Amino acid sequence: MPKNIHEVRDPIHVFVRLDSDERKVLDSRPLQRLRHIHQLAMSYLVYPGATHKRFEHSLGVMELAGRVFDVVTKPENFSEKIRNLLEPISLPDQLAYWRRVLRMAALCHDVGHLPFSHSTERLLPDAWNHERLTREFICSEEMEEIWCSTTLPLRTEDVVKLAVGPKKAHDLNFTDWEAILSEIIVGNAFGVDRMDYLLRDSHHAGVAYGKFDHYRLIDTLRILPKPGPQEEEGSQEPVLGVEEGGIQSAEALMLARYFMFSQVYLHPVRRSYDIHLEDFLKEWLPGASFSTDPKDHLKVTDNEITVGLREAAAAQEARGHLHARRIVRRQHFKRLYERNPDDVQVNPESGDAIFGPLCNKFGKEYFRRDRYYQQGGAPDFPVLLRDDRLASSLSVSAVLKTLPILSVDFIFADRSIYYEADTWLKDNREQIIRPLEEEGVD
Amino acid sequence: MGRLAKAVLIVELIERLRHEGGWCGETHVQKAVYILQNLMGVPLQFDFILYKHGPFSFDLRDELTALRADGLLKLETRGLYGARIAATKQSTYIRKFYPRTLSRHNKAIDFTSGQIGKKGVVELERLATALYVTRQSGHQASIDSRVKTLITLKPHIPKQKAQEAVSAVDYMIQLAHDGS
Numbered sequence: 293m294p295k296n297i298h299e300v301r302d303p304i305h306v307f308v309r310l311d312s313d314e315r316k317v318l319d320s321r322p323l324q325r326l327r328h329i330h331q332l333a334m335s336y337l338v339y340p341g342a343t344h345k346r347f348e349h350s351l352g353v354m355e356l357a358g359r360v361f362d363v364v365t366k367p368e369n370f371s372e373k374i375r376n377l378l379e380p381i382s383l384p385d386q387l388a389y390w391r392r393v394l395r396m397a398a399l400c401h402d403v404g405h406l407p408f409s410h411s412t413e414r415l416l417p418d419a420w421n422h423e424r425l426t427r428e429f430i431c432s433e434e435m436e437e438i439w440c441s442t443t444l445p446l447r448t449e450d451v452v453k454l455a456v457g458p459k460k461a462h463d464l465n466f467t468d469w470e471a472i473l474s475e476i477i478v479g480n481a482f483g484v485d486r487m488d489y490l491l492r493d494s495h496h497a498g499v500a501y502g503k504f505d506h507y508r509l510i511d512t513l514r515i516l517p518k519p520g521p522q523e524e525e526g527s528q529e530p531v532l533g534v535e536e537g538g539i540q541s542a543e544a545l546m547l548a549r550y551f552m553f554s555q556v557y558l559h560p561v562r563r564s565y566d567i568h569l570e571d572f573l574k575e576w577l578p579g580a581s582f583s584t585d586p587k588d589h590l591k592v593t594d595n596e597i598t599v600g601l602r603e604a605a606a607a608q609e610a611r612g613h614l615h616a617r618r619i620v621r622r623q624h625f626k627r628l629y630e631r632n633p634d635d636v637q638v639n640p641e642s643g644d645a646i647f648g649p650l651c652n653k654f655g656k657e658y659f660r661r662d663r664y665y666q667q668g669g670a671p672d673f674p675v676l677l678r679d680d681r682l683a684s685s686l687s688v689s690a691v692l693k694t695l696p697i698l699s700v701d702f703i704f705a706d707r708s709i710y711y712e713a714d715t716w717l718k719d720n721r722e723q724i725i726r727p728l729e730e731e732g733v734d
Numbered sequence: 735m736g737r738l739a740k741a742v743l744i745v746e747l748i749e750r751l752r753h754e755g756g757w758c759g760e761t762h763v764q765k766a767v768y769i770l771q772n773l774m775g776v777p778l779q780f781d782f783i784l785y786k787h788g789p790f791s792f793d794l795r796d797e798l799t800a801l802r803a804d805g806l807l808k809l810e811t812r813g814l815y816g817a818r819i820a821a822t823k824q825s826t827y828i829r830k831f832y833p834r835t836l837s838r839h840n841k842a843i844d845f846t847s848g849q850i851g852k853k854g855v856v857e858l859e860r861l862a863t864a865l866y867v868t869r870q871s872g873h874q875a876s877i878d879s880r881v882k883t884l885i886t887l888k889p890h891i892p893k894q895k896a897q898e899a900v901s902a903v904d905y906m907i908q909l910a911h912d913g914s
Contacts, residue, residue, distance in 0.1 A: 465887070667796050686816065687811045
């Protein structure tokens with residue numbers, strides 16, 4: 293008898309189990325391509341162990357999505373109010389269908405990633421991003437065939453909604469139920485995409501910052517109404533929250549995110565390499581951008597780009613030679629300026645105020661700027677207290693209320709000009725960072 | 735409009751909402767900015783979608799976080815409930831650099847905060863959704879057809895409340911028009 297359940301070994305979740313329908317998706321070309329897309333772009337140039345790929349992350353997200361679904365849809369884990377707001381939660385056929393959609397969507401949520409993941413996304417035409425490419429793939433003929441042929445046929449649009457979420461699929465209307473399910477994958481607070489990448493990236497980078505008690509956290513997740521202020525009727529918006537006993541693991545997740553971003557994802561050397569890679573691709577790619585045709589997209593992975601980089605670094609006349617050489621020979625630009633609390637007090641756009649004058653003084657080819665603000669809102673989610681009252685996480689957790697917000701603004705400089713620019717900046721910094729009084733309006 | 739110019743308008747709106755006595759949690763700010771932008775025409779350029787309970791902008795959510803990182807906004811908690819957003823002293827200093835922007839949009843901010851500052855979150859959700867439906871259906875669409883659309887989109891809203899919300903939006907549009 294053919295085997296219906298398949299196991300894949302995984303360093304984070306030990307075994308990831310999938311059935312034959314899910315196996316068809318795993319064996320599809322878009323998923324297999326992810327075996328050749330580094331999860332953390334060129335972070336391996338800073339953390340040599342960080343060579344893991346989007347493929348195993350996708351399996352991990354599927355595994356965790358299934359676990360969260362099973363917990364939050366257990367009858368003893370939701371209230372009458374939630375039952376009334378989310379009809380499918382108490383209908384067994386609907387639950388079976390949506391569990392299947394959720395796992396498939398989780399498996400596919402990253403198929404649109406470009407080579408080297410996020411770091412090259414600006415090389416797509418306007419209005420395109422990896423989520424839109426993901427959507428193209430999910431709707432492609434190859435995947436449509438799978439959605440129609442599964443034991444329980446799936447609606448393609450349902451897979452799209454849960455994989456991409458309302459933030460990136462704003463042309464689609466989400467029911468409350470669909471919004472909650474997409475939150476399980478890509479949600480701001482408890483999305484399993486984040487849970488898996490923190491654990492996995494931490495493991496491979498060889499740092500401990502991303503670890504947290506995800507077993508406990510998942511076990512205490514609940515769908516809850518959002519608590520409102522005392523003098524008002526609360527919003528009926530159902531969201532993912534935790535039981536009181538899970539608040540410490542939720543804090544640990546948020547701290548893990550903070551530390552992983554500050555130590556790994558926003559590491560200045562890694563960010564500098566990201567910029568050189570983008571500069572290289574602008575010269576190396578035909579038309580200076582990636583194609584949005586899924587057929588072309590299937591052909592390009594990190595492997596082809598890496599070969600191109602090495603060849604271009606070796607040949608002076610090659611397109612993108614200078615940038616390729618900076619990466620291959622480790623001659624990346626160095627951090628000259630970094631946003632800091634003192635400067636932000638004077639001007640929240642201090643990087644902007646410094647970058648322009650530096651380029652004017654020395655030439656823009658010597659400098660690059662990298663700006664990043666943390667995405668998503670405050671870690672404000674409902675907590676179900678032991679006495680059945682609802683509270684905001686920010687009210688019950690001093691850790692969450694005071695969690696720092698990630699924000700970087702780096703200016704990188706070519707080594708050839710670094711010391712001269714550094715001296716000039718020290719002499720002129722105070723004068724140039726002051727904001728200018730507006731001259732016109734709008 | 736530059737980022738800091740938009741920031742001072744958001745900060746000013748938040749301060750006026752608080753002054754009106756509103757709770758000023760993130761949902762209030764979301765709906766207030768939606769009205770400021772889409773009823774009063776202030777060009778903040780946030781992309782709003784119809785989310786779980788009314789118009790919501792993920793871009794605005796990110797920007798509110800960024801403004802906290804910049805020290806222009808802060809969170810305050812009271813009791814067991816969610817956080818309120820408040821302007822900081824630092825924001826007063828930055829606002830001084832944008833007198834013209836503030837002056838140009840002062841009336842719009844004043845109107846928005848005056849109209850909705852005291853409203854609770856559930857009423858605001860209904861009102862902002864009714865405005866969303868009105869904008870989608872066109873101002874010529876009848877109250878009945880907009881009520882029907884509103885209930886189709888948000889089945890948890892009772893019919894009478896939907897009617898009240900659509901009428902309140904029409905009244906606000908008229909007031910805004912008369913005042914412009």
